[in-house]
Amino acid sequence: MDGKAFRADFPIFEIEKSMYLDNAATSQKPKCVLEAEYGFYEKMNANPLRGFYPLSVEATKAYEDAREKVRGFINAASVKEIIFTRNTTESINLIAYSYGLNNLCRNDEIVVSITEHHSNLLPWRMVADRTGAKIKYLYPNKEGEFDPAAIDEAITERTKIAAMGQVSNVLGSLNPIDHLIKRVHEVGGVAVIDAAQSAPHMAIDVKKMNPDFLAFSGHKMFGPMGIGVLYGRKELLEAMPPFMEGGEMVDIVRFDYTKYSELPHKFEAGTVNAGGAVGLSAAIDYINKVGFDTMNEIEESLTKRAFEAMKNIPHLHILGGDSAEKHHGIISFTLDDVHPHDVSAILEADGIDVRAGHHCAGPLLEFLGVNSATRLSLMFYNTEEEIDAFTKSVASIRERMGFND
Amino acid sequence: MESRSFYNEILTEHNVSPYHKHDIENPDIVLEGVNPNCGDDIWLKLKCDGDIIADAGFTGDGCAVSQASADIMIGLIIGKKKEEALRLADIFIRMIKGEAREEEIDSLEEASALRDVAHMPARVKCAVLGWHTLEEAFGNN
Numbered sequence: 001m002d003g004k005a006f007r008a009d010f011p012i013f014e015i016e017k018s019m020y021l022d023n024a025a026t027s028q029k030p031k032c033v034l035e036a037e038y039g040f041y042e043k044m045n046a047n048p049l050r051g052f053y054p055l056s057v058e059a060t061k062a063y064e065d066a067r068e069k070v071r072g073f074i075n076a077a078s079v080k081e082i083i084f085t086r087n088t089t090e091s092i093n094l095i096a097y098s099y100g101l102n103n104l105c106r107n108d109e110i111v112v113s114i115t116e117h118h119s120n121l122l123p124w125r126m127v128a129d130r131t132g133a134k135i136k137y138l139y140p141n142k143e144g145e146f147d148p149a150a151i152d153e154a155i156t157e158r159t160k161i162a163a164m165g166q167v168s169n170v171l172g173s174l175n176p177i178d179h180l181i182k183r184v185h186e187v188g189g190v191a192v193i194d195a196a197q198s199a200p201h202m203a204i205d206v207k208k209m210n211p212d213f214l215a216f217s218g219h220k221m222f223g224p225m226g227i228g229v230l231y232g233r234k235e236l237l238e239a240m241p242p243f244m245e246g247g248e249m250v251d252i253v254r255f256d257y258t259k260y261s262e263l264p265h266k267f268e269a270g271t272v273n274a275g276g277a278v279g280l281s282a283a284i285d286y287i288n289k290v291g292f293d294t295m296n297e298i299e300e301s302l303t304k305r306a307f308e309a310m311k312n313i314p315h316l317h318i319l320g321g322d323s324a325e326k327h328h329g330i331i332s333f334t335l336d337d338v339h340p341h342d343v344s345a346i347l348e349a350d351g352i353d354v355r356a357g358h359h360c361a362g363p364l365l366e367f368l369g370v371n372s373a374t375r376l377s378l379m380f381y382n383t384e385e386e387i388d389a390f391t392k393s394v395a396s397i398r399e400r401m402g403f404n405d
Numbered sequence: 406m407e408s409r410s411f412y413n414e415i416l417t418e419h420n421v422s423p424y425h426k427h428d429i430e431n432p433d434i435v436l437e438g439v440n441p442n443c444g445d446d447i448w449l450k451l452k453c454d455g456d457i458i459a460d461a462g463f464t465g466d467g468c469a470v471s472q473a474s475a476d477i478m479i480g481l482i483i484g485k486k487k488e489e490a491l492r493l494a495d496i497f498i499r500m501i502k503g504e505a506r507e508e509e510i511d512s513l514e515e516a517s518a519l520r521d522v523a524h525m526p527a528r529v530k531c532a533v534l535g536w537h538t539l540e541e542a543f544g545n546n
Contacts, residue, residue: 339468372444
């Protein structure tokens with residue numbers, strides 16, 4: 001089972017013949033998303049939220065309709081809880097600067113898992129450095145699994161923020177965020193969930209999950225680059241100061257007085273990325289049309305196919321979980337004596353695009369004892385032929401690098 | 406797809422069995438070279454006799470291109486004068502940029518096996534790491 005039936009939805013596959021297996025970095029974009037963004041600039045381009053003439057009103061409506069679409073996508077209570085940003089990184093920085101710097105002080109603690117992408121790690125280090133708060137790391141086992149008891153122990157009365165990704169961008173592991181959220185609420189802290197890798201693959205219901213903040217990027221879920229989302233609980237967002245000051249986020253500015261706009265616009269300074277938001281809205285329609293059930297069925301089947309073949313390649317070591325089910329479309333690996341950059345260069349010569357390096361997760365790789373790794377990451381539009389070409393190429397690498405085995 | 410293999414025999418041999426990847430006793434110059442993007446990390450160690458590079462070696466780790474290039478470079482510069490080594494480094498770096506003349510490339514001997522890296526923008530830094538480190542070691546940037 002694979003995604004052949006959906007490839008025609010993606011114009012890039014008509015033009016670019018390399019096999020794209022770097023989907024955790026960014027997804028490809030279906031035609032409906034490209035047309036939606038183009039259509040915004042073609043038919044309704046005006047600066048949203050400010051003009052009173054019909055074109056601006058229409059642009060505003062398109063932008064706010066996109067916000068409503070995102071609200072529905074994650075089942076938030078109100079559009080006031082949906083802030084458009086550039087990406088996950090900006091969303092988390094918004095929380096760090098606006099909430100973190102203003103609510104933490106010396107002796108407070110921030111609990112962060114060691115598996116995090118740098119974008120859910122460095123903002124917290126910044127908050128710790130500036131406020132005197134302490135960072136406490138959560139460590140998984142070598143399979144990437146967190147012990148709930150260790151979470152209970154790490155999160156204490158001093159914990160003001162606990163930050164964790166829902167799915168690891170290196171290991172593909174699904175993290176116990178429900179447990180983390182419940183625990184940090186017991187001690188009166190807030191939970192920040194990085195959903196960058198999960199939003200493209202699984203339904204998120206913030207009412208059920210109950211995070212205080214949740215961030216994701218449009219570009220990883222078939223939307224354009226440059227549009228991201230921050231969900232925040234309304235009471236928290238209302239009490240927070242703006243992240244950036246400027247146009248479109250104030251109601252009144254006098255010589256000595258500023259009245260900020262209401263949510264969500266308080267956090268959207270400057271001209272917004274309306275075309276991106278409209279593109280993201282189309283991406284959500286596309287996801288709903290295909291359905292996560294169909295996507296997951298294909299992705300699980302392809303992951304299993306890759307995992308089973310990779311397990312049998314000599315000298316290959318898969319990072320993280322010992323079964324395909326634990327990988328959620330992401331399989332990072334090392335090959336004895338061959339540097340990941342050489343692995344990816346040979347794959348590239350065979351027409352296969354994968355990522356090699358530290359995957360913006362330096363501390364995780366350090367914890368796993370590897371300098372860098374090669375990563376295969378799948379999407380439902382990938383095919384069995386692509387997986388087979390990938391595993392065949394990987395199996396040939398050591399010989400092509402001069403090793404006799 | 407045809408594999409345009411710049412992983413030729415010369416390169417893979419120097420990567421799998423490097424001749425000069427070892428420590429040098431009492432080196433006169435030791436310098437680390439790093440590619441922060443990909444994590445290539447080498448330590449270049451030089452022993453000089455006046456103006457002549459009497460012995461050299463390197464340690465560290467990185468991709469095949471960075472390791473083989475450093476190994477080939479050291480084979481080429483041992484016994485040569487500092488100025489000559491720097492001249493070869495200049496030619497090598499220009500070769501990788503696609504700017505060296507044919508007869509200059511010939512003077513690089515085995516190092517000319519890396520000329521195809523000029524077509525691989527992502528690997529240029531790997532190929533020149535050892536050579537840049539050599540230039541820096543002699544205070545010449």
